[in-house]
Structures are given as C-alpha cells and as structure tokens.
Amino acid sequence: MYPADDLVELIRAYNPKSNSDLIRRAYDFGRDMHDGQFRHSGEPYFTHPIEVSQILAEQHLDDATIITALLHDTIEDTKASYSAVEEMFGNEVAMLVDGVTKLTNLQLSSTETKQAENFRKLFMAMSKDLRVILVKLADRLHNMRTIRAMRPEKQQVKARETMDIYAPLAGRMGMQWMRDELEDLAFKVLNPEGRASIMRRFITLQKETGDVIGRITDDMRYELEKAEIDAKVVGRAKKPYSIWRKMQEKEQGFSRLSDIYGFRIITANENDCYRVLGAIHQRWRAVPGRFKDYISQPKTNGYRSIHTTVSGRDGKRVEVQIRTQQMHDVAETGVAAHWSYKDGVRGENPFAVDPVKWISSLTEQFNAEDDHDEFLEAVKLEMYSDQVFCFTPKGDVVKLPRGATPLDFAYAIHTRIGNACVGAKVDHLRVPLWTRIKNGQSVEIITAEGQMPQATWLDIATTGKAKSAIRRALREVDRDRFIRLGRELARAGFENLGKKATDRVLDLAATQLRLKDRNELLARMGSAELTAHEVVQAVYPDLAPDVSEGIASERAVIGLSPEQRFQRAPCCEPLPGERIIGITYRGEGVVVHAIDCDALSNYEDQPERWIDLHWQAGQHQSIYGVTLELTIGNDAGVLGRICTLIGEHKANISDLEFVDRKPDFYRLHINAELRDAEHLHSLMLALQAESDVAQVERLRDPSKARQSAKPQP
Known part of the structure; x- marks a missing residue:
C-alpha cells in the first residue's frame, strides 16, 4: 500500500504550502474506515482511494481535491457520516465527498428516461463544484485500470458506460490524456480482438519501417534549429482506439491509414508557435483541410494549439500540434488547470478557463428541455462535438460543432432567428440549409415573417440546441x-x-x-x-357501449390445445373471417398467419410446426389491429374528416404515423382496431369513396416476420 508520507511528498513537490498534517489525517481516517474491506482483486479496499488521490496529485490539484479522493467512498461504504467528515475536514471537503457519493449512485447506463434524469443530476453536481467530477473521473480511471478483477458481464457494462459517458466528458473538459486512456481501456474490454489486431499491425509496421517516430522527431528538431527556434519536440503513435475509430470513419484498412503518428512541439512563446508552423510547412507539404488554429480561436474549455497535418518522411502523414508550455498545461489538465498548483502557488495560467463560466455555457441550453430523450440526445451531441468557428456579417465569432449547418448557426444566435429561417448565405453566396459550415466562413441568415420550422429540419440540424428548439x-x-x-x-x-x-x-x-x-x-x-x-x-359510464361484448380474444381461435397461447403475426395481421395457419414455437405458443402470408414459405421444410386453425364463428371484439396506408390531400380538415370517418365505422385508431409529407399530399400509416375482415372491407370502401383519399391499401410487411415476439395469452 502506498504510504502516506510518499503521497505527502508527491503533493509537496508541486505545492510546498500543502497542509501535510490534514492530508495525513485524511489518509488515516480513510484507512481506518475501510479497514476489513477488500476489492474484487483481493487487495485492501483503501488501495483504491490512494490510487485515485495519486492520479489527481499528478495533475497538481489542490489539497481539498486530494483529501476528497482519499475519502470519496467513506460516506457511502463505511460507517462514516457527513457530519463526521465535516467536523474533521471542514465544510468544503464534506460537500465534495457528498457530491462524489451522489454521482456514484447515479446509474448513467440505465434506461433512457432514468439515464437522462441522471445526466441532469450529473450536470447539476458539476455546476456546484467541478472538482466533484474530477474526482469521479479519476475514480473511474483507476477502476478501468483494474477492471479485469470484475465479472465479465460487469466489465462490459462499466466499459460501455466509460466509452459513452466518462471518456467524452473528460475530452469535453480538456483532459485529452485521460480521454485517450479511458477509451483505450474500455476498447480493450469491448473489442479485445480489434485492439490486439491493431497492436500486432503496429509491431509489424515497426519491424518493417524501424523507428519512424525517432527519425521524424530528429528531422523536426533539425528544421527548428536551422530556424533558430527554441522548442521541445515529442512524437508518439496514436492510441489503438483512436486508430480503430479512424478506420471505421474512413472505412479504410490499417495499411491505408496514414496519419497514425502525432507530434507535439512546445515553444517558449506564442510568436514562436507561428514561426514553428512556417518552418514545418516550408520543409513538408501541408495536407489541405487539416489545419486548425485554436490559438486565435480557442475551444470553450480553454484549449489552445495549432493543428496541422503534413506529408512527412516516406510520404507518411503526421499530425503536428504546436503550443506554448502554458497552453500545454491547459491541454493536459483542461478545466482542472483552474485548481492546479505550481511551486506552491495557485495556477495563474492566463489560458485556464473559468470553470463556473464553462459549466454554465454547457448546461444553459439543456435547462429548457422537458423531454427526457431530447435532453439525453442534446447532452450526447454536445459531449462528442468538435468545433468550427464561423462569423456573423458583423464579424462576431460563433462556435459550432463540426458538421454544423446554417440552421445550427441561426439557432446559436437566437431561437427566434432559427424558427424564422428561410435561407442562408455563406461567404455571400446563397446555399442550401443542409450545407456544412467550414472554419472561417461568414454566415448570414435570411428570415421571413410567418416562417415556421419544418419536420425535415430535424435531419438537417446537428446541435442539441437547434434540434430541441425545432422539436x-x-x-x-x-x-x-x-x-x-x-x-x-x-x-x-x-x-x-x-x-x-x-x-x-x-x-x-x-x-x-x-x-x-x-x-x-x-x-x-x-x-x-x-x-x-x-x-x-x-x-356517461352507463351509456357507453361495452367494448367487451363479443367473442373474447382467448376464445377467438379454434384448433389450439388448452395450454397453447396464440398471437397474430405482425407481418400479415390476420383478421377473423380470413383463413389462417398456426406456426408453433417451443415454449412460446403459436403465431397465427393468414393463409396467403409470404412469410409461411420460411417454414415449408418444417411441416411438423404447422397447425390448421380457424376463427370462432360469431361477433368478435374490435381489438384486432390492421395497418392501412393512405395517400390524402394536403388540405385543411382532411385528416380530421378521415379520422371521423374511421370513428363512425366503429373502428379505433391506435396509431398514426406520417411517412411522407409533400406540399400537395400526405402519405400516412393508420393502425385501426377492427372486428373482422368484413369490418375492414366496409371501412376501406368508405375511405376509397372519400374524394380527398387518393389511395388506400392494407399494409403487410414481410420483414416483420423475423421479429421475435412472445405470443399473448
């Protein structure tokens, strides 16, 4: 177990003014509280809080964050109480520990509605004190490093949660190193064969080409010395998951993937960043479309750097990041740089973003969301986004995610402008609304009074804010x-x-x-x-007709044994009065098909599963859904008249879906609950007689035959 003195020395190395006695007391308190508890690996449980505190100490964080890491599981997993922690370590630490405890109890990978609500709570906790999520991220990182001790099914759940939530969150906070490691650790669990394949190819590539990174690093150092620029050059191969993601996005094999190496150049000042860029571009050919200047247009989390991709030695593409040391510190720790110490002094990094402003900008657009699914979609869209920078006609900068359209731009300015948008100009040229905006472009939105959002806009917009406003x-x-x-x-x-x-x-x-x-x-x-x-x-409970009158559903089909249950096949939706055949399923009963159902051909070689069935004679209940496809005129009141007509024929509409909307017509699917085939025939005749109905057909979908559904009793 890592001794308390070693942890104290690690912290004092960057913060000599650290309260060593308080840290030792927290260490002793946590160790005593977790005494007798063990991890899945068999190690004493307290080794975990120590490792979490080390991860945060390596980021040069303040005493309160380190102490919170040592105590982060005490309130949840031991007899320690909030008041005891507050009495011994102060209100600030107690609130942080309580915040981490509440985050731990959120099941972020649960059902969509609950997951969305828990995301809200996650952002609320972050907005109170961002250090809560810093401890939680370090906690998740150590758990992922030791995940092999868990049961396989638990590993899958944790790895997926890490890939979907914690890794993007770390990246959004600017902690790219942590995002890379979290993704790679999750990738190792979720796709071990894919990761092993990439690692094997890397080894083969190194044998064939030698030390490419060392040679390119030497070439860059030579060019910088020639230009009399003092800078540090560091090269690395990209992480397996990063390479895998590029292979999937570009649909390329490993051998065709060129930019698998990255180089970082750290300069003394901002001017040297641009001098380095000039030296690199003079020596190697720049790849078009792969240049980003995050120094003049920093990301919202404070990230600043110049990115360029060049064709290096032997034609291999390499990515180069150029930044100052202060920019590098923020790039490594992101929003956490606000709490970092150096030589005993709280960081005064001019590039460190104010965490309060950052989290406010991130959560502001989500607060108006009432719908759980929409909130979740908005969060995930924003978490995974990279940014482009464009300009209003007045020269104001608007930051949008990569792939954003003029619609996203309009809603970023104001919801009212987005709703009234009828067109857009990019660099003074009229463009369609689905155009993808590129870095540095000027965008002008054309609006009109009375314009309203269209349903098709949901496919055009990419930002959570725009999609939510449209909905x-x-x-x-x-x-x-x-x-x-x-x-x-x-x-x-x-x-x-x-x-x-x-x-x-x-x-x-x-x-x-x-x-x-x-x-x-x-x-x-x-x-x-x-x-x-x-x-x-x-x-009128006494006057309303009793819909239960008629043959009960459990007695509707003749030919079944007493213990057998049946369900109508969703592919053909057979009705009473139509000839039917049953297909047996072991342990699931019988699925009833119409005799002319195309799906029955799938069972021709299994005659033992066929049962000859027929419907009970008599009046059936209006409970058998049939899907109708209608093409109707796009005029005021047409849909209302159609639905009224269906109601007048004693049929209930259980579902209605528009599948095509045109200026002059609608195509829609209506699921109507009917009694029998005769009921369907009379309804279709009535609909065909309507002048506003261009076409009406019974819809049967053979693909639904493959859907697994347990028969109803």
Whole structure:
C-alpha cells in the first residue's frame, strides 16, 4: 500500500504550502474506515482511494481535491457520516465527498428516461463544484485500470458506460490524456480482438519501417534549429482506439491509414508557435483541410494549439500540434488547470478557463428541455462535438460543432432567428440549409415573417440546441392539429350516443381523467393516447357501449390445445373471417398467419410446426389491429374528416404515423382496431369513396416476420 508520507511528498513537490498534517489525517481516517474491506482483486479496499488521490496529485490539484479522493467512498461504504467528515475536514471537503457519493449512485447506463434524469443530476453536481467530477473521473480511471478483477458481464457494462459517458466528458473538459486512456481501456474490454489486431499491425509496421517516430522527431528538431527556434519536440503513435475509430470513419484498412503518428512541439512563446508552423510547412507539404488554429480561436474549455497535418518522411502523414508550455498545461489538465498548483502557488495560467463560466455555457441550453430523450440526445451531441468557428456579417465569432449547418448557426444566435429561417448565405453566396459550415466562413441568415420550422429540419440540424428548439416548435404546431383532430373524434364519439361534445362535457371528462384541461384531453385524443370510448365512458359510464361484448380474444381461435397461447403475426395481421395457419414455437405458443402470408414459405421444410386453425364463428371484439396506408390531400380538415370517418365505422385508431409529407399530399400509416375482415372491407370502401383519399391499401410487411415476439395469452 502506498504510504502516506510518499503521497505527502508527491503533493509537496508541486505545492510546498500543502497542509501535510490534514492530508495525513485524511489518509488515516480513510484507512481506518475501510479497514476489513477488500476489492474484487483481493487487495485492501483503501488501495483504491490512494490510487485515485495519486492520479489527481499528478495533475497538481489542490489539497481539498486530494483529501476528497482519499475519502470519496467513506460516506457511502463505511460507517462514516457527513457530519463526521465535516467536523474533521471542514465544510468544503464534506460537500465534495457528498457530491462524489451522489454521482456514484447515479446509474448513467440505465434506461433512457432514468439515464437522462441522471445526466441532469450529473450536470447539476458539476455546476456546484467541478472538482466533484474530477474526482469521479479519476475514480473511474483507476477502476478501468483494474477492471479485469470484475465479472465479465460487469466489465462490459462499466466499459460501455466509460466509452459513452466518462471518456467524452473528460475530452469535453480538456483532459485529452485521460480521454485517450479511458477509451483505450474500455476498447480493450469491448473489442479485445480489434485492439490486439491493431497492436500486432503496429509491431509489424515497426519491424518493417524501424523507428519512424525517432527519425521524424530528429528531422523536426533539425528544421527548428536551422530556424533558430527554441522548442521541445515529442512524437508518439496514436492510441489503438483512436486508430480503430479512424478506420471505421474512413472505412479504410490499417495499411491505408496514414496519419497514425502525432507530434507535439512546445515553444517558449506564442510568436514562436507561428514561426514553428512556417518552418514545418516550408520543409513538408501541408495536407489541405487539416489545419486548425485554436490559438486565435480557442475551444470553450480553454484549449489552445495549432493543428496541422503534413506529408512527412516516406510520404507518411503526421499530425503536428504546436503550443506554448502554458497552453500545454491547459491541454493536459483542461478545466482542472483552474485548481492546479505550481511551486506552491495557485495556477495563474492566463489560458485556464473559468470553470463556473464553462459549466454554465454547457448546461444553459439543456435547462429548457422537458423531454427526457431530447435532453439525453442534446447532452450526447454536445459531449462528442468538435468545433468550427464561423462569423456573423458583423464579424462576431460563433462556435459550432463540426458538421454544423446554417440552421445550427441561426439557432446559436437566437431561437427566434432559427424558427424564422428561410435561407442562408455563406461567404455571400446563397446555399442550401443542409450545407456544412467550414472554419472561417461568414454566415448570414435570411428570415421571413410567418416562417415556421419544418419536420425535415430535424435531419438537417446537428446541435442539441437547434434540434430541441425545432422539436418544441413542431410540438406546438402538432398540438394545435391534435386538438382539432381530437375535437372531431370527440364529436363523433358522443354523437354515437346522441350526445354533444360541448366544452362543459369535455371539461368534465378532463376532470374525471385527471387531465389539466379540455385542450389536454383533446390533444391526447388527437395523438391516439386516449380513445373516444374512454372519454365517453368517463362522462356517461352507463351509456357507453361495452367494448367487451363479443367473442373474447382467448376464445377467438379454434384448433389450439388448452395450454397453447396464440398471437397474430405482425407481418400479415390476420383478421377473423380470413383463413389462417398456426406456426408453433417451443415454449412460446403459436403465431397465427393468414393463409396467403409470404412469410409461411420460411417454414415449408418444417411441416411438423404447422397447425390448421380457424376463427370462432360469431361477433368478435374490435381489438384486432390492421395497418392501412393512405395517400390524402394536403388540405385543411382532411385528416380530421378521415379520422371521423374511421370513428363512425366503429373502428379505433391506435396509431398514426406520417411517412411522407409533400406540399400537395400526405402519405400516412393508420393502425385501426377492427372486428373482422368484413369490418375492414366496409371501412376501406368508405375511405376509397372519400374524394380527398387518393389511395388506400392494407399494409403487410414481410420483414416483420423475423421479429421475435412472445405470443399473448
């Protein structure tokens, strides 16, 4: 176990003013609290907090962060309490330890809704004190370094969580070294064969070409000495996962991948950065489109550097990063540079970003999100983004993720401008809205009064902020449409009983169903979340028709043994009145197909699985869904009339999906719940008779035959 004195010396090396006694006390307290606890590897548990504190000490962080690392599992896993930690080590440390404890309890890889909510909590914790996430990242790094002691299934969960959440978060915070290591450790678990393959190819390449890194490093040093520039040159091969990702993105094999080496040049001052760039470009040919100047346009996390890619020795592409020592310190520690010490003095690095401003800019756009999935998508989009810098016509700089479009630019300026966008000019030339913006371009947004976001914009926008704003606007438009459609459905439903769907009746139904108001009720009816029958029954429970009348679903099919269950095949959706065949599944019952279903050809060589079935004679319930594909005119009120017509034919709409929207027509899929084949025939005849319906067909999808679904009782 790493002794307390060694940890103290490691910290005092960069911070002689460190409170060594307090650190020793924290060490002793943590060791005593974890006494008798062991890790999966069999080591004493306290070796883990020590290793986490070492990782943070190597980043030259302050005493409070180091002490938090030593104590970060005490409140959760031992008898220690918040008040005890606060009494011994102060309020600042107690709050940090409590924050790390709460983060540990977040299951970030759980279901989408819960994951989104936990992401919110993660960002809230970060906004209070960013050091909480620094400790958590170091905690995850050590756990990944020792992950082999865990069960294989647990390794997979942790590695995926690391790849999806913690590695991008480290990169977003500017801690690129940590992101690289986290990704590589997760890659080793998730795809050990892929990583081993790249490592083998690296070894083979080194045997064939020798020390390429050493030769290129010497060449660069020679050019810099010739230009009388004092700078340090460091070369490295890129991490296996970084190479794997490039292979996937470019769809190239290892042998065709050229830029697998990276070089870093550290200069004495900013002017020398540009002198180095000139010397490198004079000696080697620059690769077009691979130059980025993050010194004049720094990233939001404070990162500054010049990036260029050149064709080096033997035509091999190499990436070169040029920066000063201060810029390098921020590049290594990112936002954490705000708390770092050097020679006993809190870092006064002019390039270190204010963590409060940084986290505010990161979380601001997520606060308005009500929808869990949208929040999660926005977070992940922003976490994985790289940046481009473009300009407004007035010369103001706008930072956007790589691949951003003029729509993203418009929403970055203001939601109102984004919603009213009708076109864009890039470098004074009119361009389509799906154009990808490049570094340094000037973008002008053309707006028009009355313009509203289009559904197709969701495919054009790339930023979380733009997508969220578009969805909000579309929801408002859809809400009005759903309310109008719901009113038509309610009118038809109540008229079937000889009643009227007055505002008073709808208000009463909303109250009975515990909804906010009648508009909420109508919107839910229009979006098929509520059926007209449910609304009618809420107001007139004695008058509403009993939908349970008719043959019960469990008695609908004849030919099954008593213990067998059945389910209608989703590929052909057979209805009572149609000839049917059953296909048996071991332990899952029987799937019922229409006799003419194309999917039955898959079972021709398995006759023992076929069962001759037929529907029970008599009146069936209207519970059998059939998908209809309709092409209807794009005119006001058409959809409402279609839905009313379906309701009048005693069919319930269980789902409605637009599959194509054109200026003059809509194509949509409607899933209607019907009694039998005769019911379907009469409904399709009625729809075909409508002048606004250009085409109506029963939709059958053979591909759904491959979907695994357990039969219902």
